[in-house]
Amino acid sequence: MADTVGTRGLEAIKAPLFREVKKGEMRKHIINLTVRNELGVLARIATLIAGKGYNIEGLSVGETHEKGISRMTLEVIGDDVVIDQVVKQLRKLIDTLKVKDLTDTPHVERELALVKVHTATPRARDEVLRLVEIFRAKVVDVSSETYTVEITGTEDKIKAFIELVRPFGIKEMARTGKIAMKREGSIQEEE
Amino acid sequence: MLRKGADIVIETLKEEGVELVFGHPGGAIMEVYDALYRDGYIKHILARHEQGAGHMAEGYAKATGKVGVAMSTSGPGATNLVTAIADAYMDSVPVVFITGQVPTHLIGNDAFQEVDIVGITRAITKHNFLVKKIEELPLILRQAFYIARTGRPGPVLVDIPKDITQKLSDVPVPTFDEVKESLPGYRPHLEGNLQQIKRAVRFILEAKRPVMYVGGGAVQAEAQKELVELAELMNIPVTTTNMGKGAFPELHPLSLHMLGMHGTYYANMAVYNCDLLIAVGARFDDRVTGKVEEFAPQAKIVHIDIDPASISKNIVVDVPIVGDVRIVLRKIIEELKREVAKTLYPEEKQKWIEQIEAWRKKHPLTYARSNSIIKPQYVIEQIYEATKGEAIITTGVGQHQMWSAMFYKYSFPRQFINSGGLGTMGFGFPAGIGAKLGRPEREVFVIDGDGSFMMTMQELITAVQYRVPVKVAIINNGYLGMVRQWQELFYERRYSEVDLSVQPDFVKLAEACGAAGFRAEKPSEVREIIEEALKIQDRPVIMDFHVDREENVLPMVPAGKSYRDMILEDGKKSVEAETMYLVG
Numbered sequence: 001m002a003d004t005v006g007t008r009g010l011e012a013i014k015a016p017l018f019r020e021v022k023k024g025e026m027r028k029h030i031i032n033l034t035v036r037n038e039l040g041v042l043a044r045i046a047t048l049i050a051g052k053g054y055n056i057e058g059l060s061v062g063e064t065h066e067k068g069i070s071r072m073t074l075e076v077i078g079d080d081v082v083i084d085q086v087v088k089q090l091r092k093l094i095d096t097l098k099v100k101d102l103t104d105t106p107h108v109e110r111e112l113a114l115v116k117v118h119t120a121t122p123r124a125r126d127e128v129l130r131l132v133e134i135f136r137a138k139v140v141d142v143s144s145e146t147y148t149v150e151i152t153g154t155e156d157k158i159k160a161f162i163e164l165v166r167p168f169g170i171k172e173m174a175r176t177g178k179i180a181m182k183r184e185g186s187i188q189e190e191e
Numbered sequence: 192m193l194r195k196g197a198d199i200v201i202e203t204l205k206e207e208g209v210e211l212v213f214g215h216p217g218g219a220i221m222e223v224y225d226a227l228y229r230d231g232y233i234k235h236i237l238a239r240h241e242q243g244a245g246h247m248a249e250g251y252a253k254a255t256g257k258v259g260v261a262m263s264t265s266g267p268g269a270t271n272l273v274t275a276i277a278d279a280y281m282d283s284v285p286v287v288f289i290t291g292q293v294p295t296h297l298i299g300n301d302a303f304q305e306v307d308i309v310g311i312t313r314a315i316t317k318h319n320f321l322v323k324k325i326e327e328l329p330l331i332l333r334q335a336f337y338i339a340r341t342g343r344p345g346p347v348l349v350d351i352p353k354d355i356t357q358k359l360s361d362v363p364v365p366t367f368d369e370v371k372e373s374l375p376g377y378r379p380h381l382e383g384n385l386q387q388i389k390r391a392v393r394f395i396l397e398a399k400r401p402v403m404y405v406g407g408g409a410v411q412a413e414a415q416k417e418l419v420e421l422a423e424l425m426n427i428p429v430t431t432t433n434m435g436k437g438a439f440p441e442l443h444p445l446s447l448h449m450l451g452m453h454g455t456y457y458a459n460m461a462v463y464n465c466d467l468l469i470a471v472g473a474r475f476d477d478r479v480t481g482k483v484e485e486f487a488p489q490a491k492i493v494h495i496d497i498d499p500a501s502i503s504k505n506i507v508v509d510v511p512i513v514g515d516v517r518i519v520l521r522k523i524i525e526e527l528k529r530e531v532a533k534t535l536y537p538e539e540k541q542k543w544i545e546q547i548e549a550w551r552k553k554h555p556l557t558y559a560r561s562n563s564i565i566k567p568q569y570v571i572e573q574i575y576e577a578t579k580g581e582a583i584i585t586t587g588v589g590q591h592q593m594w595s596a597m598f599y600k601y602s603f604p605r606q607f608i609n610s611g612g613l614g615t616m617g618f619g620f621p622a623g624i625g626a627k628l629g630r631p632e633r634e635v636f637v638i639d640g641d642g643s644f645m646m647t648m649q650e651l652i653t654a655v656q657y658r659v660p661v662k663v664a665i666i667n668n669g670y671l672g673m674v675r676q677w678q679e680l681f682y683e684r685r686y687s688e689v690d691l692s693v694q695p696d697f698v699k700l701a702e703a704c705g706a707a708g709f710r711a712e713k714p715s716e717v718r719e720i721i722e723e724a725l726k727i728q729d730r731p732v733i734m735d736f737h738v739d740r741e742e743n744v745l746p747m748v749p750a751g752k753s754y755r756d757m758i759l760e761d762g763k764k765s766v767e768a769e770t771m772y773l774v775g
């Protein structure tokens with residue numbers, strides 16, 4: 001090497017070296033936030049996530065037992081490394097009090113769906129009622145043509161229910177976003 | 192005491208120690224301007240464009256370390272501030288922007304001069320507020336100042352509807368403790384984790400080829416003393432970013448000057464080959480790292496930063512330390528002093544320093560001199576000599592900015608003021624006015640491009656009005672030079688829309704505004720007009736330097752490339768850089 005420091009020089013190696021650039025896995029993350037219920041707080045959070053080029057897949061917001069404090073649960077599909085960055089940036093927002101990515105922490109999660117199913121024939125009514133029973137759901141509105149079913153549970157449970165009633169014809173459907181909470185005990189309740 | 196919302200604004204500004212604000216009035220903010228007039232304490236600089244006011248407030252803040260204040264009316268006044276807000280956000284400049292808004296009952300109605308400036312600036316402010324009730328006004332304003340100046344500083348916008356400035360209230364201005372308590376979600380972390388600090392110390396003791404990489408965070412934290420102490424204690428060479436200039440004195444033998452795209456050969460070689468990189472208040476910007484896979488590929492990285500979200504953002508680091516740079520460095524130094532005898536490889540480190548000196552000798556910062564044509568670098572060297580290295584320099588964006596970074600040597604923090612993150616052409620001149628108003632005892636030179644100057648040159652008349660003796664050195668190449676350089680190097684010299692040879696006579700322009708104007712067309716005239724300019728202390732001066740039109744900024748690491756692809760000062764690739772990977 002022309003300009004190394006002579007005999008006292010540092011040794012040179014021949015091949016270039018590369019830094020490992022950490023790339024995360026793309027997957028769905030569940031992020032819980034405790035926020036001050038200030039003007040624009042939701043917009044700020046949404047702006048931040050949209051700014052990363054990510055879509056908010058699910059969102060639920062509600063008040064907590066403390067006045068002026070709300071709880072939010074966000075579902076975002078994203079690269080683990082980028083989500084880690086998002087979480088740090090969410091924490092930096094002035095109105096967020098706590099931010100936690102629950103994805104890899106044992107947690108309870110629930111969502112609720114209202115599904116209006118075509119039940120024009122007696123057979124359909126019977127079958128849907130049976131499904132409602134099996135899934136421990138509830139019929140909350142009845143017309144000559146439809147049942148409206150309320151179902152709560154995990155995403156998987158709701159998905160399964162929807163697939164089973166889909167053949168009857170779904171007229172309308174509304175789902176809440178997930179709400180989630182860290183588990184304290186280690187006992188998993190039956191779903 | 193019952194007083195108008197507008198009076199509360201002025202009262203709170205005074206409580207915050209504000210003596211100088213920059214702005215431009217209009218309908219929605221007239222009450223505040225009336226209160227300003229009636230009160231008479233705070234000095235106001237009437238910029239000729241709100242963008243100018245915004246950059247002046249930034250320049251003032253960057254030069255003094257205090258919070259800058261810029262005010263405008265609603266609608267177009269507010270949107271004119273947007274570039275300055277984004278600029279302050281990218282460079283973490285503490286500025287409070289106060290905008291008038293249409294009266295509360297008209298908000299959301301597409302009222303005359305209504306824009307949702309809070310919505311527009313949500314992604315470019317550290318925080319922003321719309322004041323809904325007069326009772327919140329003093330608290331929000333004080334929160335704005337507190338948020339702007341603490342933690343990682345940044346711009347905060349407060350949007351005040353006109354009716355709120357007109358209403359009466361006796362709400363008191365809250366105390367500092369009340370302000371802090373009112374923000375439970377905002378707690379900047381200052382101290383640094385002790386465990387991580389100890390790990391950093393161990394890495395430093397074990398390093399054979401260490402380098403410190405220092406950014407703007409070290410300037411904000413006023414950490415020059417600590418940096419020098421650490422570098423000297425452990426014999427660690429130091430490179431600074433564009434924003435970090437002055438945080439470590441560039442005449443110090445351990446200074447490697449700037450790294451990155453237009454960094455020095457020796458800084459980039461050192462970073463490329465180091466085994467320990469200590470990043471201090473820097474954020475691994477792509478202009479610094481180039482291709483991240485090949486940035487300091489052999490190094491363990493210690494990263495000290497006040498902003499947890501900056502750590503491991505672009506490059507995953509080995510030792511993250513969240514905290515105030517100065518406090519953390521102090522702790523590291525104290526630990527090291529106890530352990531310094533345990534330094535493992537003093538000899539290797541000495542060899543490393545010698546290696547760097549060999550690189551420095553081989554490719555110092557230089558350029559091809561000329562007796563017939565003014566080289567832009569020569570102008571900057573002459574400004575450096577004429578000001579004895581003691582002036583504050585602000586710049587626009589382009590080649591002249593990089594030459595100013597390379598050929599002026601900075602020795603104190605806040606000495607080099609430019610738009611690093613956003614890269615805003617037009618920043619330099621208004622920022623220079625703000626800097627001079629904040630630091631009247633210093634000479635302030637605006638080293639500007641012809642293109643950049645033309646973006647905010649309306650502020651010339653502002654500088655004349657307030658007798659601000661800034662010295663503007665236009666590095667006039669008749670080109671949008673930096674874009675031209677890229678077209679030359681990467682687009683086969685297709686010079687698409689970069690010719691600025693049609694331009695005003697800047698000397699006459701200066702004279703038309705009541706400023707002084709000089710021109711240099713030969714190298715022999717350069718020093719002469721700088722000396723002339725230095726004599727003028729009652730008005731701004733414009734120096735129009737007609738320089739070599741097609742000079743390039745070199746060395747250069749092309750965007751997204753590795754340091755191994757560095758183009759040297761002779762325009763050729765560096766063979767050593769391509770092939771040398773040192774091991775200790």
Ligand SMILES: Cc1ncc(C[n+]2csc(CCOP(=O)(O)OP(=O)(O)O)c2C)c(N)n1
Pocket residue numbers: 587588589590591592614615616617639640641642643644666668670671672673674
């Ligand atoms: C507001 C803005 N518009 C466009 C650019 C892109 N840009 C970067 S450097 C440059 C040329 C600047 O020309 P000049 O100010 O004359 O400086 P020079 O490079 O010639 O020294 C341009 C157009 C920018 N940085 N800012």
Ligand SMILES: [Mg+2]
Pocket residue numbers: 589640641642666667668669670671672
């Ligand atoms: Mg130019």
